[in-house]
Amino acid sequence: MYQYTAFDQTIVDERVAQFRDQTARHLAGALSVDEFRALRVQNGLYLQKHAPMLRVAIPYGLVAARHLRMFAHIARTYDRGYAHFTTRQNIQFNWPELARVPDILADLATVQMHAIQTSGNCVRNTTTDPFAGIAPDEVVNPLVWAELIRQWSTIHPEFAFLPRKFKIAISGAISDRAATMVHDIGLVALTDGSGAIGFRVAVGGGLGRTPIIGTVIRDFLPWQHLITYLEAILRVYNRLGRRDNKFKARIKILVKESTPAQFADWVEAEFEATRDGPTRLSPSDVEAIAARFTQANYHDLPLDDADVVTFAAASGEFARWQRRNVHAHRVPGYAAVTASLKRIGTPPGDITADELDAVAGLADVYTQGELRVTHEQNLVFPNVEKRALPALWRELHALGMATPNIGLIGNIIACPGGDFCDLANAVSIPVAAAIHERFESLDDQFDIGELDLNISGCINACGHHHVGHIGILGVDKHDEEWYQVTIGGNQGGAPNDPARIGRIIGPSFARDEIPDVIETLIRTYLELREHDDERFVDVVARVGIEPFKERVYAETD
Amino acid sequence: MPKLIDRHRLLDGLGHGGWITFTGNAADIAPGSRVLLPLNELLEYGETWRRHVGATGALGARLTGADDPASVLPLFDDLALIAVEFPSFADGRGYSIATLLRTRHHYRGELRAVGDVLRDQLFLMARAGFDTFALRDDQHVDRALAAFRDFSVTYQHAADRALALAA
Numbered sequence: 001m002y003q004y005t006a007f008d009q010t011i012v013d014e015r016v017a018q019f020r021d022q023t024a025r026h027l028a029g030a031l032s033v034d035e036f037r038a039l040r041v042q043n044g045l046y047l048q049k050h051a052p053m054l055r056v057a058i059p060y061g062l063v064a065a066r067h068l069r070m071f072a073h074i075a076r077t078y079d080r081g082y083a084h085f086t087t088r089q090n091i092q093f094n095w096p097e098l099a100r101v102p103d104i105l106a107d108l109a110t111v112q113m114h115a116i117q118t119s120g121n122c123v124r125n126t127t128t129d130p131f132a133g134i135a136p137d138e139v140v141n142p143l144v145w146a147e148l149i150r151q152w153s154t155i156h157p158e159f160a161f162l163p164r165k166f167k168i169a170i171s172g173a174i175s176d177r178a179a180t181m182v183h184d185i186g187l188v189a190l191t192d193g194s195g196a197i198g199f200r201v202a203v204g205g206g207l208g209r210t211p212i213i214g215t216v217i218r219d220f221l222p223w224q225h226l227i228t229y230l231e232a233i234l235r236v237y238n239r240l241g242r243r244d245n246k247f248k249a250r251i252k253i254l255v256k257e258s259t260p261a262q263f264a265d266w267v268e269a270e271f272e273a274t275r276d277g278p279t280r281l282s283p284s285d286v287e288a289i290a291a292r293f294t295q296a297n298y299h300d301l302p303l304d305d306a307d308v309v310t311f312a313a314a315s316g317e318f319a320r321w322q323r324r325n326v327h328a329h330r331v332p333g334y335a336a337v338t339a340s341l342k343r344i345g346t347p348p349g350d351i352t353a354d355e356l357d358a359v360a361g362l363a364d365v366y367t368q369g370e371l372r373v374t375h376e377q378n379l380v381f382p383n384v385e386k387r388a389l390p391a392l393w394r395e396l397h398a399l400g401m402a403t404p405n406i407g408l409i410g411n412i413i414a415c416p417g418g419d420f421c422d423l424a425n426a427v428s429i430p431v432a433a434a435i436h437e438r439f440e441s442l443d444d445q446f447d448i449g450e451l452d453l454n455i456s457g458c459i460n461a462c463g464h465h466h467v468g469h470i471g472i473l474g475v476d477k478h479d480e481e482w483y484q485v486t487i488g489g490n491q492g493g494a495p496n497d498p499a500r501i502g503r504i505i506g507p508s509f510a511r512d513e514i515p516d517v518i519e520t521l522i523r524t525y526l527e528l529r530e531h532d533d534e535r536f537v538d539v540v541a542r543v544g545i546e547p548f549k550e551r552v553y554a555e556t557d
Numbered sequence: 558m559p560k561l562i563d564r565h566r567l568l569d570g571l572g573h574g575g576w577i578t579f580t581g582n583a584a585d586i587a588p589g590s591r592v593l594l595p596l597n598e599l600l601e602y603g604e605t606w607r608r609h610v611g612a613t614g615a616l617g618a619r620l621t622g623a624d625d626p627a628s629v630l631p632l633f634d635d636l637a638l639i640a641v642e643f644p645s646f647a648d649g650r651g652y653s654i655a656t657l658l659r660t661r662h663h664y665r666g667e668l669r670a671v672g673d674v675l676r677d678q679l680f681l682m683a684r685a686g687f688d689t690f691a692l693r694d695d696q697h698v699d700r701a702l703a704a705f706r707d708f709s710v711t712y713q714h715a716a717d718r719a720l721a722l723a724a
Contacts, residue, residue, distance in 0.1 A: 007710055014708045022677060030697070031677075038647055039677055121647070151712040157684035158656050158715065161649025238653045239622075273661060278714040 001064045001370055002147050003292045004112040011154065012109045015116055019043045020102035027099060042122055042160070043105065044115030048422035051095045055118040056108060060128040060146040060170075061089035061373040065360035068371070070111045072356035078104050083356070085341060085349040087413060087464055088167070089127050089373045090118055094420055116154060121162045123153035123234070127169045129177040130374040134382050136330045140189035140197050142172035144290045145226065148281070151289075152227050159234050163241035164249035166234070167206075170199075179375065179491050181205045181214045181499040182467060184251045185233060190220070197223045203233060203263065204255030207461035211501040212252050215260035217267060223286070225271070228279040232270035236263070296368050296383045301333020305387040317404075318393055320442065324404040326389065327380075337367075337381040337392060338374070339401040340411065344436055347429040348414045349377030358399055366392045375464075376413055378406065408445040409453050409522075410436060413464055417457030417474065418481070424457030426474025426481035431455055431514055438515040439522075448522055450535045452491060467491040469537040470521060471502045472514065482508040485517060487548055488540035500541075505549045517552055524551045559671070559691040560698055564683055564705045567698050573671075573691055576638060578619060583609070593619040593640050596628060603632065619671070622650030626657045633664055641687070643672035652685040659686035659716035679704040686716030 004012070019039070026036040040047070044055040056071075071091060075083050078100055084092045096104060108114055117124055126149045128142045129135065149168060153159070159166075171178040172189035180186030186202040198220040205214025221229050237251045240258070255263045312319040327336040339359065341349050351359075359379060363371050366388055372380040379401075384392060396402040405411045412435060415421065417428025432455055439445055454468030458475075465471030471486035489502025509517055525536045528543060540548065561569040568574050577586060578593045586592055588611050599606070599618050606616055617638030618629050629639065639658060641651040651670065658664040669689040670682045676696055683705055692701055 010710050011708065011712070014710075018707045025700075035646065035675060035677070121649075154712050155681075155708065156713055156715075157681040157711075157717075158652045159649070160681050161647050161652070161678075163649075235653050235656075239650055243648060243650075277660075278718070 001062060001294050002059070002143075002289075003294060005292065008151075009109070009112070012112070012114045012116075015043070015114060015155070016102060016105045016109050019105060023098065023102050038120065038161075040101075042117055042120035043101075044118035045098075045101055046119065046422075047098070048420075052098050052101065053420070054093045054096050054101060054104060054115060055086065056091050056093070056113060056115045057118045057125045058089050058091060058113075058373050059150050060126055060132070060143060061130055061375075062132075062143065063371050063373055064111075065363040065369040065371070066111050067113055068356045068360035068363070070108060070113065072353040072360070074104055074107060075353040075356065077107075082350055082352045084347070084416060085351065085373050085377045085379070087349075087375050087377060087415070087462055088125060089130075089375055090125055091373070092416070094416070119165070121164050121166075122160050123156065123162075123166045123168065126150055126153070127167070127178055127183075127375060129171050129173055130372040130380045131177060131327065131336055131382070132172065132372075134329050134331070134334075134336055135173045135175075135177075136328050137174040138172055138330065139174065139191055140172035142170045142178075142187075142189050143293060144286060145172075145187070145189060145199075145223075146170050147289050147293075148227065148286070149230065152230070152279075158231075159238060162234070162238055163243050164246070164251075166237075166251065168230075174495065175493040176499075177493060179464075179467065179499065181492060182207055182211075182464075183214065185230065186214050187226075192220055199223065199226060201229065201233075203267075204252040204260065205499075206250055206252045207464060207466045208250065209247055209459045209461075210250070210252060210256075211461070211466040212256065213499055213501065214252075215255060215264075217260065217264040224281050225275060227281060228274050228277065229267075229271050231279055232267050232274060235270055236266045240266070294370075296370070298331045298334065298383070299385070301385060301387070303332045305333070305385075305389075308386055308389050311390050318390060320446070321393055321402055321404040322389065324406045324408065325402070329383070331383075333386055335384050335386050335389060337384050337389070337396075338406045339379045339381065339396050339399075340403045340405055341378050341401065342405055342411050342436070343400050343403065344440060345433070347416070347419075348412055348432055355399060355401075359401075362392065362395050366395075376406075376411060378411070404442065405445060407450045407452075409439045409448055409451045410442075410445050412436060412453050412455060413468070414455040415457050415462035417455075417463075421457060421462075423460055424474060425459075425476035426457050426483065426511070428455045428457040428463060428474060431472060431474075431483065431511060434511075434515045435518055438519060448526070448536070449532065451522075451537075452489075453518070454489075464491070465489070466501045467499060468502065469535070469540070470518065475508055477508070481511055483511060483514055484508040485514075485521075485552075487521065487545055488537060490537050503545050505545055506553055516555070520552050520555050521548055524548050559674070559694055560696060560701075561669075561689060561691050562698060562701060563689050564702075566702070568689065570698070574689070576617060576640075586610075589613040591615040591617065591637065593617040593638065595619055596621075596624045599632065600628065603635065607635065620654055622648055622654065624654070626654050626662060629658075629664075630662050633662075633666070636666060638667045638669060639664065640669040640671045640691075643670060643674055643678075646673045646675050646678050648673075652681065655682070655686040656716045676701045676704050680707045684711065684715045684717045
């Protein structure tokens with residue numbers, strides 16, 4: 001965990017005071033609805049359908065047990081006893097009262113947390129690999145760089161009123177688990193031939209209304225220039241990005257309309273004019289940040305624990321969980337564990353106050369008090385001793401969080417949708433629930449193999465439907481909820497598994513048709529696949545969407 | 558009329574501190590005036606304007622978000638003021654223009670935010686290099702002056718630090 005200095009704490013405390021004053025002025029009628037809106041969203045506060053929604057930042061998804069206990073406290077004291085983990089590694093509360101939001105922020109500040117810039121036309125929370133620092137394929141630990149970006153972007157005076165929101169993701173491993181190619185800026189930390197650290201910089205990726213894969217504009221940016229280069233990109237965007245049309249205001253439109261080559265030239269010119277200036281990083285800048293991260297204590301452990309191997313041989317249920325929800329760790333004898341928040345009957349990513357407390361307790365016992373929030377809306381225990389896996393499995397099982405569905409169709413990503421969100425055209429959660437119930441059988445899920453199914457309730461694509469192997473998008477047709485289906489999308493990961501935007505299979509469907517449509521897609525896949533390891537998305541890549549399309553529309557007619 | 562402040566005090570409760578903005582009719586502007594001119598007007602007719610206002614008058618540039626601050630560079634010695642327009646508080650281009658004027662082009666004269674200038678943007682504007690602020694007329698002056706103390710510490714290097722170092 002990053003530990004605040006007095007400096008960090010002062011900024012967060014003063015931000016709370018500032019927002020308290022703004023809220024008071026608004027409630028007293030001295031700050032108009034529009035003017036207050038621009039300020040409150042930059043403090044995570046939406047005012048919508050049922051009640052306000054507060055989005056709290058979990059910088060780069062790193063969270064401590066004490067933070068979870070604070071979330072539980074907030075859920076109980078100010079909300080209805082639960083919260084929701086988002087696809088951007090943040091957490092949302094759906095029912096706070098406007099006048100009490102400053103108190104919530106003050107409570108958060110006591111545990112070094114905030115809601116700064118979780119919404120609004122500014123630089124949002126930087127997201128990263130949930131296995132940062134522990135992944136065996138990691139080249140560079142991205143956490144220190146993510147924190148540097150957090151500090152640089154927090155209340156940046158030049159970039160608080162951008163044309164539109166701005167999302168940065170950073171990965172430091174061979175496999176990109178941060179979906180960097182579908183972000184406004186996607187950074188991949190790597191090393192050159194001499195071992196020096198640098199970044200591959202992509203711009204203009206994104207989902208939403210205009211899904212597009214980013215363009216790499218720098219293959220290797222030496223680390224000293226990271227902030228200067230980000231500033232150059234943001235300055236070009238702030239000055240030239242479109243402000244005439246909200247739907248064309250993201251950086252991807254500027255990159256596309258100006259051409260990536262022209263955009264890169266502008267950035268390079270801006271960078272050349274500012275390089276080696278005051279934003280150049282020194283080793284001591286980076287070391288100072290790195291020193292504020294607490295480090296896990298690792299013991300010398302055998303690579304595998306004999307008792308656990310025996311237990312797995314005896315318990316098929318545990319073995320399955322180990323296969324899907326336990327991940328390799330760079331330190332021998334350790335593993336990372338995903339606690340699944342994809343449960344029948346519960347919206348994806350939702351968690352109650354009691355569960356937050358319970359998970360915090362498990363984190364203290366099993367993973368040195370630290371957890372990660374994944375963009376798939378699950379929680380990762382990053383440092384679990386392998387010998388403790390059976391015990392942790394039993395505990396998670398008791399909480400209903402041991403379903404071995406990570407990477408399978410049961411691990412549906414879904415935005416809050418029309419049940420909660422003002423922007424949505426259609427509900428997401430009931431669709432996720434219907435599909436989840438249809439494929440409840442774990443045997444079926446394991447047989448189908450790896451499959452990302454993502455659902456968004458509107459074109460803003462918070463559920464990342466474009467990069468789901470199967471994507472479902474809620475659309476509005478004559479005030480009715482309809483659902484468009486895409487296949488072949490891919491978040492990407494390994495170098496031979498690039499990110500791809502899914503293709504629409506045809507006219508949209510009524511909500512109650514969706515489980516049948518998904519089942520037809522799956523059956524078609526099972527018939528077409530050449531071997532068990534050929535994933536759904538691999539088959540779509542090999543044969544195209546036509547065979548799927550034909551079957552689906554033949555059967556629904 | 559706006560209320561003109563700097564970071565410490567009210568400078569003019571009823572206007573632009575003696576500056577008038579040229580809006581197309583030169584006959585309205587008397588010799589000896591202090592005149593804010595759009596960039597194009599300044600680049601094209603700067604000499605004429607200089608003669609018109611005379612030694613007792615002064616010229617300033619009024620930039621929009623679309624203007625390139627580099628084009629004012631040759632005129633710095635001639636300008637007593639650069640004003641940057643915020644058509645809406647949500648239009649953030651003025652922050653980059655101010656930053657470029659201060660850090661890239663080393664403009665040291667008065668830099669004023671005009672237009673939809675509100676209390677809650679002042680801290681950022683000051684950090685971006687503005688030193689005077691023509692507040693929208695409904696803004697409360699004392700509350701606005703308090704805005705410069707919203708934060709006692711900041712993370713980034715910005716134009717305000719560049720100015721402090723140059724001072």
